[in-house]
Amino acid sequence: MSEVIGFLLLGIGSGALISGVGMGVVLSYRGAGVINLAVGAFAMLSGYFFWAIRSGEFASIGTVPAVVLTLLFSALLGVAFELLVVRPQRSATPLAKLIAALGVLLALQAAVILAFGQSAQPQPTILPAGNVIIAGVPVAWYNFIIAGILLVIAVVFMALYRWTRFGLGTRAAAENQAHAMFMGLSPNRLSLANTVLMTVMMGIVGLLSASITEVDSQTLPLLIVPGLAAAMFGRFTSFSVTFVAGVLMGMAESLLLYFSTESWFPTNQGGPIPGYDELLIFIVLVVAMFLRAGKIPARGDVLERRLPAAPVPRAPVRSALIYGAIAAAALYFLPGGFRGALITSLISAILLLSLVITTGFLGQVSVVQLALGGVAGFAVSHFATNFGIGFPWAPIMGVLLAAVFGLLCGIPALRVRGVSLAVVTLAAAVAIENFGFGNTTWGGGVTGSYVPPPSLFGFNFGPNASLHGLDGIEPSPLFGWFVLIVLVLLGLFVCNLRRSGLGQDMLAVRANERAAAAAGINVQYTKLLGFTLSAAVAGVGGALLAYNYGSITADSYDTITALALIAFAYISGITTVPGAIWGGLIFIGSITAYALQDWFGIQGEWFTLIGGLLLILTLVQRPEGVATAMFYGPRPSLRALRLTRRGGGPPGGSQIADRVGEAKVAS
Amino acid sequence: MTTPVLEVADLSAGYTGAEVIRHISLTVGGGEVVTLFGPNGAGKTTTLRVISGVVRASRGRVLYAGRDLARTSPTARARAGIAHVPEGRGIFFGLTVAEHFRLGYRGARIDPRVVYEYFPALEPLKDRRAGLLSGGEQQMLAVGRALARRPQLLLLDELSLGLAPLLVERLLPVVRNYAEDSGCAVLLVEQHVQLATEIADRCYVLSHGDIVLHETGARLAGNPGLLIASYVGQQSAGPGQQGDGAGSGG
Amino acid sequence: MTALLQASGITVSFGSVQALAGVDLDVRAGQLVGLIGPNGAGKTTFIDAITGFVPARGRVMFDGRDISAAPPHVRSRLGLARTWQTIELFDDLTVHENLAVAATRPTVGSSLGELVLGRRQRAEQHADDAVALLELAEFAGRMPSELPQGKRKLVGVARALAGRSKLILLDEPASGLNTAESLDLGQRLRRVADEGVAMLLVDHDMGLVLNICDEVYVIDFGHLLAHGPPGDVRRNPAVLAAYLGGPADAAQQLDGETAASSAERAGEAQ
Numbered sequence A: 001m002s003e004v005i006g007f008l009l010l011g012i013g014s015g016a017l018i019s020g021v022g023m024g025v026v027l028s029y030r031g032a033g034v035i036n037l038a039v040g041a042f043a044m045l046s047g048y049f050f051w052a053i054r055s056g057e058f059a060s061i062g063t064v065p066a067v068v069l070t071l072l073f074s075a076l077l078g079v080a081f082e083l084l085v086v087r088p089q090r091s092a093t094p095l096a097k098l099i100a101a102l103g104v105l106l107a108l109q110a111a112v113i114l115a116f117g118q119s120a121q122p123q124p125t126i127l128p129a130g131n132v133i134i135a136g137v138p139v140a141w142y143n144f145i146i147a148g149i150l151l152v153i154a155v156v157f158m159a160l161y162r163w164t165r166f167g168l169g170t171r172a173a174a175e176n177q178a179h180a181m182f183m184g185l186s187p188n189r190l191s192l193a194n195t196v197l198m199t200v201m202m203g204i205v206g207l208l209s210a211s212i213t214e215v216d217s218q219t220l221p222l223l224i225v226p227g228l229a230a231a232m233f234g235r236f237t238s239f240s241v242t243f244v245a246g247v248l249m250g251m252a253e254s255l256l257l258y259f260s261t262e263s264w265f266p267t268n269q270g271g272p273i274p275g276y277d278e279l280l281i282f283i284v285l286v287v288a289m290f291l292r293a294g295k296i297p298a299r300g301d302v303l304e305r306r307l308p309a310a311p312v313p314r315a316p317v318r319s320a321l322i323y324g325a326i327a328a329a330a331l332y333f334l335p336g337g338f339r340g341a342l343i344t345s346l347i348s349a350i351l352l353l354s355l356v357i358t359t360g361f362l363g364q365v366s367v368v369q370l371a372l373g374g375v376a377g378f379a380v381s382h383f384a385t386n387f388g389i390g391f392p393w394a395p396i397m398g399v400l401l402a403a404v405f406g407l408l409c410g411i412p413a414l415r416v417r418g419v420s421l422a423v424v425t426l427a428a429a430v431a432i433e434n435f436g437f438g439n440t441t442w443g444g445g446v447t448g449s450y451v452p453p454p455s456l457f458g459f460n461f462g463p464n465a466s467l468h469g470l471d472g473i474e475p476s477p478l479f480g481w482f483v484l485i486v487l488v489l490l491g492l493f494v495c496n497l498r499r500s501g502l503g504q505d506m507l508a509v510r511a512n513e514r515a516a517a518a519a520g521i522n523v524q525y526t527k528l529l530g531f532t533l534s535a536a537v538a539g540v541g542g543a544l545l546a547y548n549y550g551s552i553t554a555d556s557y558d559t560i561t562a563l564a565l566i567a568f569a570y571i572s573g574i575t576t577v578p579g580a581i582w583g584g585l586i587f588i589g590s591i592t593a594y595a596l597q598d599w600f601g602i603q604g605e606w607f608t609l610i611g612g613l614l615l616i617l618t619l620v621q622r623p624e625g626v627a628t629a630m631f632y633g634p635r636p637s638l639r640a641l642r643l644t645r646r647g648g649g650p651p652g653g654s655q656i657a658d659r660v661g662e663a664k665v666a667s
Numbered sequence B: 001m002t003t004p005v006l007e008v009a010d011l012s013a014g015y016t017g018a019e020v021i022r023h024i025s026l027t028v029g030g031g032e033v034v035t036l037f038g039p040n041g042a043g044k045t046t047t048l049r050v051i052s053g054v055v056r057a058s059r060g061r062v063l064y065a066g067r068d069l070a071r072t073s074p075t076a077r078a079r080a081g082i083a084h085v086p087e088g089r090g091i092f093f094g095l096t097v098a099e100h101f102r103l104g105y106r107g108a109r110i111d112p113r114v115v116y117e118y119f120p121a122l123e124p125l126k127d128r129r130a131g132l133l134s135g136g137e138q139q140m141l142a143v144g145r146a147l148a149r150r151p152q153l154l155l156l157d158e159l160s161l162g163l164a165p166l167l168v169e170r171l172l173p174v175v176r177n178y179a180e181d182s183g184c185a186v187l188l189v190e191q192h193v194q195l196a197t198e199i200a201d202r203c204y205v206l207s208h209g210d211i212v213l214h215e216t217g218a219r220l221a222g223n224p225g226l227l228i229a230s231y232v233g234q235q236s237a238g239p240g241q242q243g244d245g246a247g248s249g250g
Numbered sequence C: 001m002t003a004l005l006q007a008s009g010i011t012v013s014f015g016s017v018q019a020l021a022g023v024d025l026d027v028r029a030g031q032l033v034g035l036i037g038p039n040g041a042g043k044t045t046f047i048d049a050i051t052g053f054v055p056a057r058g059r060v061m062f063d064g065r066d067i068s069a070a071p072p073h074v075r076s077r078l079g080l081a082r083t084w085q086t087i088e089l090f091d092d093l094t095v096h097e098n099l100a101v102a103a104t105r106p107t108v109g110s111s112l113g114e115l116v117l118g119r120r121q122r123a124e125q126h127a128d129d130a131v132a133l134l135e136l137a138e139f140a141g142r143m144p145s146e147l148p149q150g151k152r153k154l155v156g157v158a159r160a161l162a163g164r165s166k167l168i169l170l171d172e173p174a175s176g177l178n179t180a181e182s183l184d185l186g187q188r189l190r191r192v193a194d195e196g197v198a199m200l201l202v203d204h205d206m207g208l209v210l211n212i213c214d215e216v217y218v219i220d221f222g223h224l225l226a227h228g229p230p231g232d233v234r235r236n237p238a239v240l241a242a243y244l245g246g247p248a249d250a251a252q253q254l255d256g257e258t259a260a261s262s263a264e265r266a267g268e269a270q
């Protein structure tokens, strides 16, 4: 019993760090409406800065001046983040903001690896060492100090937002900027102040974390997942609830760590079952979600702003024939490396098509699509190796299984929407990756799970089929053609969906759930159907990916790739089929990435760094997506935006006019 | 004559590159109530948006107390004493009624008692979230808050939208008296033609982005035919009227 | 003849606020019924209660069925349509698509045909009819956010009409329209009602409500204050005091508006 108490107390410190990241998320959300995936990365950067000026990397300064300098650095970081990312994105959709933050996260991670290397650095602590014995267990003092400092911060923020003009103004400007300006508030300045508050607080978290962990490119940035869970408990607005939820989560993780050493704990290959703590976070989120009331937004609920328009496709069959023929020829004539990259591109496009359905049409942001693909992929592998079931039954059953999982993932969407749903599905993806795919029984573990090539009546058309390309090298164009045919069929299917009554219903749900219900649409049914359809499409992509790899591990469907998938989908056009195909052509592992590596030697962290920066730039330039803009022309109001925009002055006409009417509320 | 509080000269503006209002000129003096009439889509809302700065003019000038506003941000315009009650009310659904009165830039002071004097119905609702109020209650909050800011120029878009007749009848004279007492210039967009002409000093009629009539309120009130003629004359030119003919034929 | 809609004892509370207290209201087929009352009286809440958007006590009978417990989309499919005071259009769809969504209900069969074979569904006639009735043809291809407020209101009305419902609940359809536009809308609504579609009309434009309605209900603070033919309601002292304003000017104003509208009608008849 005393061990249980001891481990609970040991979790307070790391729990408080989760709270800190969670509160950073809340601050970003209140100040700028961003679900800021980069808050943990800001803490990391401050940690590195402190280490670098203390340990002799850049300088070796005493503790106190170094702390002051670090906080100053954090503030400057906030100013830069505000001016380069937040402000240009101010009237963008919440999803665009989330993706821009993702770009910052990826770029910062890549930058510190390029600057300081992969290995963790021993950041000097600023808190006193020493233990206190509680219930017979020694518990380090720093646990209580860290929690105490963050508790004070939480209380200060609470008071700030509830009782001061600054807090009121922030809340008002976050809801509707134009109206705030009519009242003489300056949304720009309010947003800047909030961002700087956030980065300075993350600087503090970065400094405090030294007692618990070394500084590296992973630990603090990835605290974002539990941090988001804590923030979601507080509905992205309450500091007190977020603080308590974070600390409790840290304590629960610590306790689970203790339990995992007990004999009764379920095991996998001798060790404790993998992914149990990710599962815990997911379960916590599901509970948080069900504590939230209401299925359909009620009177007075502020709705999130909409996604880019989803234009009706023009002449899809003709485009399919033209571009399909070009791709078919390329699959034969291109040299081997490019051919392989093109096949990866085509498969990525299928995965992106599934996002067009859930996010583009249905308006629900889902990070779990790649994991659903993984479900189908591992099903194909295990059906073949465990039961001897091959093509076509294994992929068919795999796709059905993915559809069932997709249906389950749709259930949260009945209660939460928009970016909150992104957070839930992110946790689901992390849990499936670690708990599901990391397990050797259901997934692939670290060694991987074999996938036999697809063959029908003894005729192999996998990547290693006997027909080779023009240069006589694998992968076989046969497999490429097979993937291409599947992509063309699914692309036409999604085009038809946009034009069908069902597709219109989905867009109606995306636009306004209350009005959709009043027009006779069964909102729940439409959402679940959309999730199921899109999961099936993702399942097809996942199964093809498995065939392409030949052997799959949890890394084949990892969460960072899943986030990148959403990001690429968005910048190339998440609402249209051309957008999905473009996204495939520039995605990680795509033909574009291969060319960059082959011709210019850009790869690894440099690719991520450049990719992250390009992501932010593209978002600012083409909020509707590159391919959508190209194929469907700029929409009139967007053109107006460009005509009327000028530096430094008030934002463009129609942009603001949209914002004037933006807070749509039921009455 | 002294300089008018608001002077709009040769103003054109629009959204998609296509202009919605063209070469509009109008003035509003201190203590004056001026109404802007016009059918739906005439450009009334757009005109107010250009004056408060959220839509940019493609040509022409907006002068406020003789000063050109071209380089002034909407925030700065609001601080200089322009209050805009926009279409859709301009309140914040997440804030309570009372919080709306604490909201403001440094130095702005709003006395809630002034608002409750104009709209006693709001006082019992002061701790309710504005999003939960009925449409009319929201309108009272928006107008009340604007009046309590003691602006020098008040832009009211569809003042009586969603308000009960009794309230409209009381509210319009309140605006009139407020303008007289405080010397505030009021530019009012209103659909209740009859009531509005009674309290207005002068009226402009906007149609398809052009000003087609400029008259004193007294003359219009006494001679409703004038206004109807200006509307109808313009409306039959618009596409809105074609189906009407078809309807009456059937 | 039994009423199409029979609402009895409708009561809605939000915490300590009682927005509706036992309101009874009937609408017969083809009837145009007005519902008026001061701001915050509970009119919108009543529409929400009938269409299933707020939990309410009391009983809602529609077309012979008890729908008190049915979710909103089921009520809509039974033939109960509504508009919103805050308009609530589908901002991601064009005006025409907005109406098409209401006019067509995809079935499993039709969806399969559309998805696999790419066939377009055809039953958008109702949408076109509604566009024609409210003269929205020039806006059909535009996005709702580009329309002026009054036109957006009309699109909302058209969407409700496109559903070919038996009863349409209209929440302030004429707000944002000027007197002439509102009278014009009234005549079109009257024509639809004469074809057999019942309507419940909430509006503050008395020229509109008292002229085209067959019957008027007045509520105040969630209670039914009066109910009867428009002529009676307009002279009811309680209604005058709570809603319309002082007896003398109110009667004068209303008579003026009535005269204007009958003149307009006469003009149309020519």
Ligand SMILES: Nc1ncnc2c1ncn2[C@@H]1O[C@H](COP(=O)(O)OP(=O)(O)O)[C@@H](O)[C@H]1O
Binding pocket: A637, A654, A657, A658, B015, B016, B020, B038, B039, B040, B041, B042, B043, B044, B045, B046, B047, C145, C146, C147, C148, C149, C150
């Ligand atoms: N945000 C916008 N984008 C594009 N067009 C708009 C926008 N707002 C209004 N318009 C167009 O401008 C014209 C005038 O609208 P508005 O000023 O709202 O008219 P009013 O207020 O007189 O009814 C209308 O034709 C309308 O379609």
Ligand SMILES: Nc1ncnc2c1ncn2[C@@H]1O[C@H](COP(=O)(O)OP(=O)(O)O)[C@@H](O)[C@H]1O
Binding pocket: A299, A667, B132, B133, B134, B135, B136, B137, C014, C017, C018, C019, C037, C038, C039, C040, C041, C042, C043, C044, C045, C046
């Ligand atoms: N969800 C809610 N919570 C609290 N009060 C509400 C809520 N919805 C409506 N009300 C209150 O109920 C009353 C009736 O509102 P409503 O039906 O919108 O009035 P109206 O007759 O003007 O349409 C108003 O005072 C409003 O503030």
Ligand SMILES: [Mg+2]
Binding pocket: B044, B045, B046, B087, C148, C149
């Ligand atoms: Mg307007």
Ligand SMILES: [Mg+2]
Binding pocket: B134, B135, B136, C043, C044, C045, C085
């Ligand atoms: Mg109402």
